[in-house]
Amino acid sequence: KAAENGKQVxxxxxTTVLAQQHFSTFKERLAPFPMNVEMLSRFRSEKEQKEIVEEIRDGRVDIxxxxxxxxxxxxQFKDLGLLIIDEEQRFGVVHKEKLKQLRTQVDVLTLTATPIPRTLYMSLSGARDMSTIDTPPEDRLPxxxxxxxxxxxxxxxxxxxxxxRGGQVFFVHNRVIGIGVIAEQLRKLVPEANLAIGHxxxxxxxxEAVMYNFAEGKYDVLICxxxxxxxxxxxxxxxxIVNHADKFGMAQLYQLRGRVGRSAARAYAYLLYEKHNPLSSDAHDRLQAIAEASELGAGFQIAMRDMELRGAGEILGARQSGHIAAVGFDLYCRLLSQAIEQQRAQRSREDAEPARLWQSPLIDLPIQAQIPEEYVADSALRLKLYRRLADVDNxxxxxELEKELRERFGAPPPALQxxxxxxxxxxxxxxxxxEAIAVEDGRIVIKFGRDDPALQSQLTVQFNGRVRAARDRAWLAGPQVDEQWRAHLLEVVSGIRIANEAE
Known part of the structure; x- marks a missing residue:
C-alpha cells in the first residue's frame, strides 16, 4: 500500500541469506505490478550497489x-514512508534509530517471533501498537x-x-573456530551422511552455493x-541439534528451533550441553523455558519469560533489557506513562497538561488482586486485559469491563473482584x-498531599468519629479485620471527593 501511494519502502x-530469500519472494509476488524491487547486500557487486544507491536517491526504487x-x-532515500524490520531481535537500538532518523515521519513495522524485552514492554505499555498472529499454517505440528x-x-x-525418513539435519555449532573439527567428528560418527559446512x-x-545445494537436498547434514x-x-x-545450547540466548534458541518443522512432518530439536559441566541457574531456566514452550506460536510466551528473566530495559535509552527493581515496577510504569502522555499532549498543544496517570494516587493495600490463570488461561489475553484494566479512569x-468479563468467562473469582x-x-x-492510600502501623492511612484543616474537621464530623484526621492525612478508626473496612474506606474517599468538589 505504501509503495502504491508513491512512498519508498x-x-x-x-543476514545476506535472508535478504536474498526475501528478494526472490518479493520479485516473484510483485511481478504483475509496476514496482521496482531491489536488494543491497554483499551478494551484490560493488558496481551493482552503486547503481542501486543512485536509483534509491532518485526515487526509482520502490521497495x-x-x-x-x-x-x-x-x-539516501528520496521519500521513505515505511520501514520494515524483520527479525527485530537481531538488531541493536543504534541500528534501528539510525534508519528512523532518515525521516521524521516514517511508519515502522516490526516483525519478530520473539520480541526483545524492551520492544515487548513498549507494546504492553502503550508506546507501540501490537498485533499477534496466533494461527499457525495448516498441518503444522509442534x-x-x-x-x-x-x-x-x-x-x-x-x-x-x-x-x-528422507529428511535433513541442522547441526548448530556457534564457533567458526573449531567448526571444522566438529565436522570431522561427525563424518566419523555418521559416515552414511553427506555433510556440508556453512558460516x-x-x-x-x-x-550461497552451500545453502542452495542444501535446500536442493544435495547434503544430508548442514553443520553451521x-x-x-x-x-x-x-x-x-x-x-x-544445537551444540553447547546453554551458551545461547532464549530468543536465539527459539529462532533456531523454528528452522525445523516447516512442513507437515514431525520435527525434533535436541538442545545439548557439555557433559560434566553443571548448568548455571540462568542457563537451566532458559533451556527449561524453551523445552516447556513447545506448542505452536509459543514465541510470545518465550518473550514474556525472557522479559521476566532479563528485565524490560531502557525505553528511551540504548539497553534493550535490564532490571527495574531499583525504582520498582509500579513507579516505573507511572514514570513511563507520564512521559508518553506528556509527549502526546505536546503534539496537540504547546502547554501540555500534567499526565492523567501521574495524578493517580498510589494505592497499597493488603489485598490480593489479579486475573487468575484458571479464570483466563491464555497468557497473552491476560496481558491485554491487564492493559485495559490499567487504562480505566471512570x-x-x-x-462495563466487569460485565464483559462476567459474560465471557463467568463469575469473577475473589482475586478479580x-x-x-x-x-x-x-x-x-x-x-x-x-496522594496515597496505604497501610501504616496496622492502620489504613489516606494521604491528602496537603495540610487541610477544613477537610480534617469535616471528615471528623461527617463520619462521627469513625475517621480521624491530622495535618496531611486521615485514618480509619477502630479495627480493620473484617470486610466492612473496604466499604467504609470507599465511602470516606468518596466523601473527600465531594468535599473537594464543593470548594
Missing part, C-alpha cells in the same frame, strides 16, 4: 531489501524438544532417524553457525486528588 533484515548496508551513509548432555550415540541416532565468514559465493537463525525456510530439514468503564474494588477506589481517589 525499506526492509531491514539481519529496497537489505542488510546493515541500508544504514550506510551513502544510502516440535518435540529434548534437553540433554552431549552424547555421541544420541547424536548418531537422531541423524540416522531423520535420514531414514558467515565464508566467501559469499561459496556460502547461527547464520540459519533468521528466516531460512527449508521444509525438508526436520531435525535440529466508574462506567469499570462496570478485589481488582475491580481497587479500580473503583482508584477512580474515587483520583477525583479526590489524594
Amino acid at each position: 525499506a526492509m531491514l533484515v539481519p 529496497l531489501i537489505g542488510t546493515h548496508r541500508l544504514l550506510s551513509a551513502d544510502v 516440535i518435540k524438544t529434548y534437553v540433554a548432555e552431549y552424547d555421541e550415540r544420541l547424536v548418531r541416532d537422531a541423524i540416522l532417524r531423520e535420514l531414514d 558467515g565468514q565464508m566467501p559469499e559465493e561459496e556460502l 553457525t547461527t547464520i540459519i537463525e533468521s528466516g531460512i525456510d527449508i521444509p525438508n530439514a526436520n531435525t535440529l 466508574i462506567e468503564q469499570v462496570e 478485589n481488582m475491580f474494588y481497587l479500580l473503583r477506589l482508584k477512580v474515587a481517589a483520583t477525583r479526590a486528588r489524594l
